[in-house]
Each structure stands twice: as structure tokens, then as C-alpha cells.
Amino acid sequence: MAICVINEKCKGCKLCIKACPFDAIYMEGKLAVINEKCTACKQCIAACKFDAIEDTGEEEGPVDLSAYKHVWVYAEQRAGKLMNVALELIGEGRRLAREISDDTKVYAVLIGDGISGLASECFEFGADGVYLIENPLLANFTTDGYTKVLYDAVKAYKPEIVLFGATHIGRDLAPRVAARLSTGLTADCTRLDVKVSSYIDYANKNTTLDTSTLDPASDDKGLKQTRPAFGGNLMATIVCPRTRPQMSTVRPGVMTRRERVPGATGDIVNVNVSLAENDIRTKIVEIVKSAKEIVSLTDADIICSGGRGLGDPSGFELIRKFAAKVGGVVGSSRAAVDAGWIDHSHQVGQTGTTVKPKIYFACGISGAIQHLAGMQTSDIIVAINKDPEAPIFEVADYGIVGDLYKVIPQIIDEWDGADELYEATVH
Numbered sequence: 001m002a003i004c005v006i007n008e009k010c011k012g013c014k015l016c017i018k019a020c021p022f023d024a025i026y027m028e029g030k031l032a033v034i035n036e037k038c039t040a041c042k043q044c045i046a047a048c049k050f051d052a053i054e055d056t057g058e059e060e061g062p063v064d065l066s067a068y069k070h071v072w073v074y075a076e077q078r079a080g081k082l083m084n085v086a087l088e089l090i091g092e093g094r095r096l097a098r099e100i101s102d103d104t105k106v107y108a109v110l111i112g113d114g115i116s117g118l119a120s121e122c123f124e125f126g127a128d129g130v131y132l133i134e135n136p137l138l139a140n141f142t143t144d145g146y147t148k149v150l151y152d153a154v155k156a157y158k159p160e161i162v163l164f165g166a167t168h169i170g171r172d173l174a175p176r177v178a179a180r181l182s183t184g185l186t187a188d189c190t191r192l193d194v195k196v197s198s199y200i201d202y203a204n205k206n207t208t209l210d211t212s213t214l215d216p217a218s219d220d221k222g223l224k225q226t227r228p229a230f231g232g233n234l235m236a237t238i239v240c241p242r243t244r245p246q247m248s249t250v251r252p253g254v255m256t257r258r259e260r261v262p263g264a265t266g267d268i269v270n271v272n273v274s275l276a277e278n279d280i281r282t283k284i285v286e287i288v289k290s291a292k293e294i295v296s297l298t299d300a301d302i303i304c305s306g307g308r309g310l311g312d313p314s315g316f317e318l319i320r321k322f323a324a325k326v327g328g329v330v331g332s333s334r335a336a337v338d339a340g341w342i343d344h345s346h347q348v349g350q351t352g353t354t355v356k357p358k359i360y361f362a363c364g365i366s367g368a369i370q371h372l373a374g375m376q377t378s379d380i381i382v383a384i385n386k387d388p389e390a391p392i393f394e395v396a397d398y399g400i401v402g403d404l405y406k407v408i409p410q411i412i413d414e415w416d417g418a419d420e421l422y423e424a425t426v427h
């Protein structure tokens with residue numbers, strides 16, 4: 001649909017500007033003008049007292065998909081440090097770019113102030129180039145500021161795909177940018193594919209998906225974005241066939257980083273920034289770090305998780321002792337969080353954190369699908385459960401059937417280091 005201003009009727013009262021939630025109307029002299037941010041929500045039509053805005057009913061022409069090229073990764077940094085998920089997505093973006101065509105590139109998009117030094121790290125983890133968006137007003141993340149500059153950059157350079165980490169910031173920024181661009185966004189993807197054949201290959205392993213109607217020789221290079229749906233009971237694959245860019249968020253730990261190539265270089269594009277203080281409606285008065293225990297599940301090599309099988313909250317004392325002994329961090333199932341035994345920041349799973357440690361100990365955890373969604377790509381899974389039929393044993397590399405209160409103290413006594421177990425299993 002197209003919304004337009006009837007110049008003869010417009011009185012320049014600006015009521016439409018106030019009514020527009022998308023900042024899509026501005027004044028040119030005494031006339032209102034609608035820009036490309038318009039989503040045809042029609043709020044302006046309702047607000048106009050002079051019937052000076054109308055919906056022409058005409059469908060907008062189709063988006064020229066061929067005008068969009070290359071894969072972008074929002075390289076999230078905080079206080080000048082790149083988030084792990086950004087490096088994971090650069091590797092994934094590079095894989096997708098090569099599947100699209102030989103001349104498709106992956107670009108990292110760095111936003112901030114004084115962060116150009118991070119470009120080399122992006123290159124070393126696989127970026128062909130970096131778009132650098134720097135301005136003093138971007139020193140700290142603000143939804144308005146980052147949305148505006150990223151939106152402007154996408155409009156100017158037209159990437160085909162834009163990936164974000166599903167962090168607090170990525171989950172805030174990605175939908176804002178997608179809405180302004182009037183394009184789709186798939187949140188919390190666990191798998192991304194470009195080629196139909198590689199998608200079929202993956203989907204055939206998942207018996208709930210029927211791929212018989214798909215032609216592996218198809219040259220469809222649209223992004224196939226797979227994510228859990230219906231409480232994790234089935235995997236949905238979502239496409240964005242009519243608009244560009246195709247946008248996804250991916251949880252930290254789901255994709256694997258590429259091997260670092262020291263000294264790798266690439267192109268840097270300095271993006272012109274048009275940003276004024278009044279574009280940002282919030283003001284950061286002070287940054288206060290959370291006083292809670294900091295749990296870095298995504299970076300941990302070893303995780304010792306406890307579930308409802310602990311029986312009561314004091315069971316986590318044993319899990320903490322276990323984690324301290326093996327050099328790990330404490331995780332948990334949702335049942336333990338819901339029971340109030342431990343903070344949500346420790347929760348692993350679909351509605352908690354996705355992890356990929358070298359060793360994951362599941363202690364008194366049954367292995368519900370929502371828990372598995374967050375830990376089944378761990379290198380080695382060790383399950384301790386007194387029920388030999390518990391589903392966790394289906395994904396475990398080592399299963400110990402027994403009472404965790406007897407088994408864990410024995411492991412603590414015997415533990416000599418993780419290296420031997422890891423080497424024996426992975427190599």
C-alpha cells in the first residue's frame with residue numbers, strides 16, 4: 001500500500017508528524033512529506049483533520065532482490081571487547097557467503113566510538129571486510145542511536161543477509177532495524193542454510209520434516225532459518241522470499257568460531273554517520289554493573305549442571321564443590337530455577353543459555369527436549385542419573401547410573417584433570 005499527502009489539502013499543521021511512530025514524515029516548507037520509513041500503518045491518516053493524507057491502495061512494487069549483496073554480521077562490542085557470538089557469526093556468515101557465490105563476501109559491522117582497532121580481530125576470524133560506524137554519540141549502546149546508524153548503512157549498502165547475536169543488545173537492535181526496513185527477522189535460529197541441498201541433508205536427519213517436495217538441484221539461494229517452535233517440539237524453517245535483507249538472530253554458542261588466522265586483513269569501509277543528540281531519546285546517566293554472581297556459561301570449557309534430582313537447594317553446594325574441583329562453572333535445569341534453588345542466569349536450555357563446553361556434566365537432569373536444545377552440541381556430555389531410562393542418556397557420551405550424592409563425591413576424589421577425558425573422547 002502507498003500512503004501519500006495531497007498537497008492541496010495539507011495545512012502544515014504537523015499533527016501527522018506527531019502521530020507517526022516511525023519518524024516517516026517531515027516538513028518541506030509548509031507541506032508534509034512521507035519518506036521511505038513509512039510502513040503504511042495509517043496513523044497519520046487518522047490524525048489528519050484535513051483529509052490531506054490518503055491510502056492510494058496501490059501495492060508497492062516488488063523489492064529488487066538482485067540489488068542486495070553480501071552477508072553482514074553485527075559485530076557487537078562492549079567496552080571495546082568483541083562478543084564471542086560476533087566471532088562465531090563471522091565464521092558462519094563466511095560459510096553462507098561462499099555458498100551463495102564466489103564473489104559474495106562477509107562483512108563485520110562495527111558500531112561505537114574509537115573501536116577501529118577491533119577490525120583486525122574480525123579479519124582474523126574470517127571477515128572479508130569491515131564497515132566501521134564511529135561517532136562519539138555511539139560510545140555506549142542506545143537503541144535509538146544504533147538503530148538509526150545501522151538502518152542508514154543498510155539502506156546505503158544493501159546487504160543480502162544481516163546476522164545478530166541473540167544477546168540482550170542483539171535482541172533489542174535487530175527487530176528495530178528490521179521493522180524500519182519493513183523486512184522479516186527470525187529470532188533465535190539454531191541453524192542457517194543457503195543451499196537447498198545442504199538444508200535437505202540436515203532436515204532429513206530430523207524425522208519431523210518432510211523434504212520430499214524439495215528439489216536438491218534448485219538454485220534457490222534464499223536464507224533458510226531454522227529455529228525451535230512450539231516449545232521446542234518441532235523445528236521450523238523460515239524464509240524471507242519477498243524482502244531484503246534477510247535478518248536473523250542466533251544465540252551465543254550455537255555456531256562454531258573459525259580457526260583464527262593471525263595477520264589476516266581485509267577492506268575497511270568508513271561509513272558516514274548522520275546522527276544528532278536529539279536522535280537519541282534516552283540518556284545514559286550511569287552504568288551500574290550487576291552485583292549478582294557473574295556466570296559465564298557461554299565461555300566455560302566445563303559446566304557442572306544440577307537439576308531437580310538434587311532434591312533441594314542445598315544440593316547446589318555439592319555441584320559448586322564439584323565445579324570448583326574440575327575448574328568448571330555451575331549450570332542448572334529450569335526445574336531447579338523454577339523451584340527457586342538457583343538464579344536464572346545459571347539456566348541452560350531453550351529459555352536459558354545455549355552452551356557448547358568441552359565437557360558438560362548433567363547431574364540429576366532428565367534430558368527434556370528444552371534442556372537438550374541448550375547443551376546437546378557440547379563436545380562431551382557426562383550424565384549422572386539414577387534412572388537408567390532417563391532421556392539424557394540418549395545424548396550422553398558417558399552415562400553413570402546412580403545416586404548423584406554417591407557418584408559426584410567419588411569423581412571429586414578421583415579427578416586428576418579434564419585433559420585425559422577430553423583427549424580420549426574427542427581426538
Ligand SMILES: Cc1cc2nc3c(=O)[nH]c(=O)nc-3n(C[C@H](O)[C@H](O)[C@H](O)COP(=O)(O)OP(=O)(O)OC[C@H]3O[C@@H](n4cnc5c(N)ncnc54)[C@H](O)[C@@H]3O)c2cc1C
Nearest residue numbers: 307308309333334335349350351352364365366370386404
Ligand atoms: C517453553 C518451555 C521452555 C523450557 N525451557 C527450558 C530450559 O531452557 N531449560 C530447561 O532445563 N528446561 C526447560 N523447560 C522445562 C523442561 O521441559 C523440563 O521440565 C526441565 O528441563 C526438567 O528439569 P530436570 O531435568 O531438572 O527435572 P526432571 O525432569 O524432574 O528430572 C530430574 C531427574 O533427576 C533424576 N534424579 C532424581 N534423584 C536423583 C539422584 N539422587 N541422583 C541422580 N539422579 C536423580 C531423575 O531420575 C530425573 O531424571 C522448558 C519447558 C517449556 C515448556
